[in-house]
Amino acid sequence: MRKTLVTAVIAVLFFTALLGVAYPLAITGVSQVAFHGRANGSQLKVDGSVVGSRLLAQGFVIDTGRKDADGNPITRPNPRYFQPRPSQTDYNAASTAFSNRGPNDASARDFYRDALGAYLRLERPYTPGLTARRVPVDAVTTSASGVDPQISEANARIQANRVARVRRLPLARVQRLAAEHTDGRALGVLGEPGVNVTELNLALSRLR
Amino acid sequence: MAQGLLQIAIFCAVLVAVRPLLGGYMAKVFTGQRVLISPVVAPLERLTYRVLRVDPARGQSWKLYAGSLLALSAAFWLALYLILRTQTLHPWNPEGFHSGTWDVTFNTASSFVTNTNWQYYVGETTMSYFSQMAGLAVQNFISAGVGIVVAVALIRAIAHRRGAQLGAPEGTIGNFWVDLTRALLYLLLPIAIVGALVLVSQGVIQTLGSYVNVKGIAGGSGQLALGPVASQEVIKELGTNGGGFFNVNSAMPFENPNGISNFLELFLILVIPVSLTATYGRMVGSRRQGDAIFAAMAIVFVAGVIVCYVAEQHGTPAQHAAGLHTAAFDGSTGGNLEGKEQRFGIANSSLWTVVTTVTSCGAVNAALESLTGFGGLVPFANLSMSETIFGGVGTGLYSMLLFVLLAVFIGGLMVGRTPEYLGKKIEAREIKLVALGTLFTPLVVLVTSALAVATKYGAPSIVASGPQGFSETLYAYASQANNNGSAFAGYTGYVQPKPGNLGAFGITFADLLGGLAMLIARFAPILIVLAIAGSLLSKRAAPAGLGTLRTDTPTFVGLLVSVVVIVGALTFFPALLLGPVVQGLTDRLF
Numbered sequence: 001m002r003k004t005l006v007t008a009v010i011a012v013l014f015f016t017a018l019l020g021v022a023y024p025l026a027i028t029g030v031s032q033v034a035f036h037g038r039a040n041g042s043q044l045k046v047d048g049s050v051v052g053s054r055l056l057a058q059g060f061v062i063d064t065g066r067k068d069a070d071g072n073p074i075t076r077p078n079p080r081y082f083q084p085r086p087s088q089t090d091y092n093a094a095s096t097a098f099s100n101r102g103p104n105d106a107s108a109r110d111f112y113r114d115a116l117g118a119y120l121r122l123e124r125p126y127t128p129g130l131t132a133r134r135v136p137v138d139a140v141t142t143s144a145s146g147v148d149p150q151i152s153e154a155n156a157r158i159q160a161n162r163v164a165r166v167r168r169l170p171l172a173r174v175q176r177l178a179a180e181h182t183d184g185r186a187l188g189v190l191g192e193p194g195v196n197v198t199e200l201n202l203a204l205s206r207l208r
Numbered sequence: 209m210a211q212g213l214l215q216i217a218i219f220c221a222v223l224v225a226v227r228p229l230l231g232g233y234m235a236k237v238f239t240g241q242r243v244l245i246s247p248v249v250a251p252l253e254r255l256t257y258r259v260l261r262v263d264p265a266r267g268q269s270w271k272l273y274a275g276s277l278l279a280l281s282a283a284f285w286l287a288l289y290l291i292l293r294t295q296t297l298h299p300w301n302p303e304g305f306h307s308g309t310w311d312v313t314f315n316t317a318s319s320f321v322t323n324t325n326w327q328y329y330v331g332e333t334t335m336s337y338f339s340q341m342a343g344l345a346v347q348n349f350i351s352a353g354v355g356i357v358v359a360v361a362l363i364r365a366i367a368h369r370r371g372a373q374l375g376a377p378e379g380t381i382g383n384f385w386v387d388l389t390r391a392l393l394y395l396l397l398p399i400a401i402v403g404a405l406v407l408v409s410q411g412v413i414q415t416l417g418s419y420v421n422v423k424g425i426a427g428g429s430g431q432l433a434l435g436p437v438a439s440q441e442v443i444k445e446l447g448t449n450g451g452g453f454f455n456v457n458s459a460m461p462f463e464n465p466n467g468i469s470n471f472l473e474l475f476l477i478l479v480i481p482v483s484l485t486a487t488y489g490r491m492v493g494s495r496r497q498g499d500a501i502f503a504a505m506a507i508v509f510v511a512g513v514i515v516c517y518v519a520e521q522h523g524t525p526a527q528h529a530a531g532l533h534t535a536a537f538d539g540s541t542g543g544n545l546e547g548k549e550q551r552f553g554i555a556n557s558s559l560w561t562v563v564t565t566v567t568s569c570g571a572v573n574a575a576l577e578s579l580t581g582f583g584g585l586v587p588f589a590n591l592s593m594s595e596t597i598f599g600g601v602g603t604g605l606y607s608m609l610l611f612v613l614l615a616v617f618i619g620g621l622m623v624g625r626t627p628e629y630l631g632k633k634i635e636a637r638e639i640k641l642v643a644l645g646t647l648f649t650p651l652v653v654l655v656t657s658a659l660a661v662a663t664k665y666g667a668p669s670i671v672a673s674g675p676q677g678f679s680e681t682l683y684a685y686a687s688q689a690n691n692n693g694s695a696f697a698g699y700t701g702y703v704q705p706k707p708g709n710l711g712a713f714g715i716t717f718a719d720l721l722g723g724l725a726m727l728i729a730r731f732a733p734i735l736i737v738l739a740i741a742g743s744l745l746s747k748r749a750a751p752a753g754l755g756t757l758r759t760d761t762p763t764f765v766g767l768l769v770s771v772v773v774i775v776g777a778l779t780f781f782p783a784l785l786l787g788p789v790v791q792g793l794t795d796r797l798f
Binding site for chain 1: 260279282533539577675796798
């Protein structure tokens with residue numbers, strides 16, 4: 001009995017040192033050398049300062065100057081940029097959470113109704129005849145992580161009309177840029193294709 | 209949907225192809241044979257025995273085996289509790305996080321020691337890198353190893369006196385310390401090292417640096433939470449643990465950035481539970497026995513994937529009521545994309561949901577709470593079957609073997625013979641233990657859920673109203689008692705008004721009830737299984753006769769599936785009706 005307990009205590013120390021310190025430090029060391037950019041979060045930099053990660057969404061909004069009941073600033077989408085999927089956490093990458101909207105929640109219905117209305121208000125002036133039937137679901141549902149960097153290709157096609165008009169760029173040029181920042185299925189078969197909004201908007205901001 | 213079904217088919221095909229390879233490898237490891245990596249690992253193995261002062265040539269009785277297992281788990285529980293409560297003293301705590309409260313920490317320590325990884329905390333706002341690495345991730349290795357060695361001990365007991373080489377001294381079920389060491393050094397650690405580096409190459413982060421402040425592309429500011437994620441992510445999947453580094457688990461791009469990482473993580477979750485059925489066949493000297501168990505598991509698994517995928521592609525009543533069109537069209541996946549990531553779409557989110565709930569992994573790449581009614585019924589059904597369909601590493605196989613013995617017993621009654629399994633008679637003592645073992649976890653689930661919904665103490669944890677609130681509660685205790693760890697995340701045991709863990713407090717009732725459910729539903733079945741192993745070990749194996757119920761035929765596979773489904777359904781049907789079934793059948797909103 002006593003011998004078993006002693007062995008157990010030694011095992012805790014030994015395996016913690018091996019699996020909890022040596023192993024992760026070794027992986028960290030190799031990763032930092034072999035995959036420096038990716039191991040540190042695929043950071044995007046402009047003039048040396050970090051503007052985000054290519055793997056994470058961020059907000060592209062304009063501050064309206066007004067505040068809501070809780071004192072948080074009210075923002076509206078910046079029409080010069082592609083808009084990422086709705087986020088439960090306001091694109092917070094340091095405190096993530098699910099929306100936990102259930103399938104039969106009345107509050108979920110209200111949320112989708114608002115999101116659909118907002119999307120149509122933003123896009124319909126530039127995509128005449130846009131109806132709910134043609135709004136892709138990714139545009140009006142919150143992502144799991146709250147920082148999903150991608151939108152669907154159908155969503156990007158609609159938004160390209162707006163971005164081109166507002167920026168006074170040829171539509172074909174914006175569409176080409178969107179296509180350049182579209183990740184296909186991995187190995188041609190795994191996952192779903194999507195347009196990386198963060199990278200696409202960075203490329204847009206560099207146009208002039 | 210065709211493209212999604214193709215991805216699912218590829219995934220299944222890869223697992224079927226790898227099963228005999230890893231299964232054979234594990235059989236060699238646990239029968240003490242030399243393998244390819246022996247020249248590298250054997251010195252470390254010998255060093256381990258010297259440090260632990262263990263004589264690898266000595267076997268243990270089932271009681272000594274169980275005693276060693278409990279002693280190690282208790283010591284690790286205490287170590288983890290202390291680590292989590294002393295965060296301000298840690299190295300690698302760049303954000304200066306304070307410790308969790310005692311009740312949350314009780315839940316978390318119990319959760320990780322039992323391979324559950326239920327999380328009443330937010331990783332990136334409360335855990336130091338040291339806690340994640342040296343506390344939580346270590347348990348991901350150890351608890352996985354413990355599950356595997358219990359399965360191995362039971363296999364040896366069944367196979368004993370059948371003439372096969374078992375890697376244990378004659379007349380014993382093995383040596384706990386040897387089995388655990390070999391599981392860690394020959395199986396989990398090597399795969400983790402390779403897997404972690406592949407994940408980093410895809411974009412999973414691995415750093416000890418502090419969080420990075422960001423000035424956004426179009427203005428605004430934010431922060432990138434970082435950490436040693438890949439080294440933890442890989443063992444979280446491989447050991448079917450499931451506790452995310454980040455709160456949103458494998459939905460977070462830093463944990464799971466693309467289709468390749470997603471495929472690899474799914475593969476790692478299932479590869480050991482799937483392959484252990486092949487290991488079983490080899491160790492008992494009849495591969496068909498392992499194939500039969502695999503077939504029974506695969507049938508239920510595939511059925512679950514299809515149900516979930518079809519349901520999720522359909523969208524939810526709330527979405528339809530708001531005027532959303534959830535049909536797929538060119539450039540859009542359609543379906544219920546709430547709480548799902550664009551890069552995974554409907555197919556990979558559904559597949560992941562089923563893979564992590566048939567196994568006791570509990571990692572998520574999509575929000576379970578936002579699943580459709582019938583889509584959400586699939587994880588419920590998987591938990592109702594007590595994690596026997598592949599199940600956790602080791603735990604799934606030993607839980608399924610209990611159901612095999614039950615099926616043999618029922619089959620024996622039907623043909624009117626003394627039931628026997630692989631030549632060993634199943635008698636009163638064994639069948640009593642089997643009944644206890646198969647009903648123990650469901651009993652814990654129902655009692656704890658009832659306590660949580662029938663008393664006022666459970667109410668503060670529930671976020672949603674109506675049947676969704678009931679589903680949250682039932683799922684919380686089903687998940688914890690089955691050591692799964694996935695959550696309908698509306699149910700909480702923890703309130704954190706601000707990041708940084710200052711001013712956070714636990715909901716004591718939920719923390720303690722859940723923690724106790726995890727501990728008791730982990731270790732009581734382990735003791736029962738080891739007791740059965742001790743009982744079977746000494747039995748003589750009689751050769752099969754004409755009247756023997758064969759356990760490697762499609763008929764037996766059908767019988768086994770029926771027993772698993774019927775026991776699960778009879779136990780949980782009334783409770784499931786009140787939650788997910790109501791939601792699946794109605795378009796009403798609550």
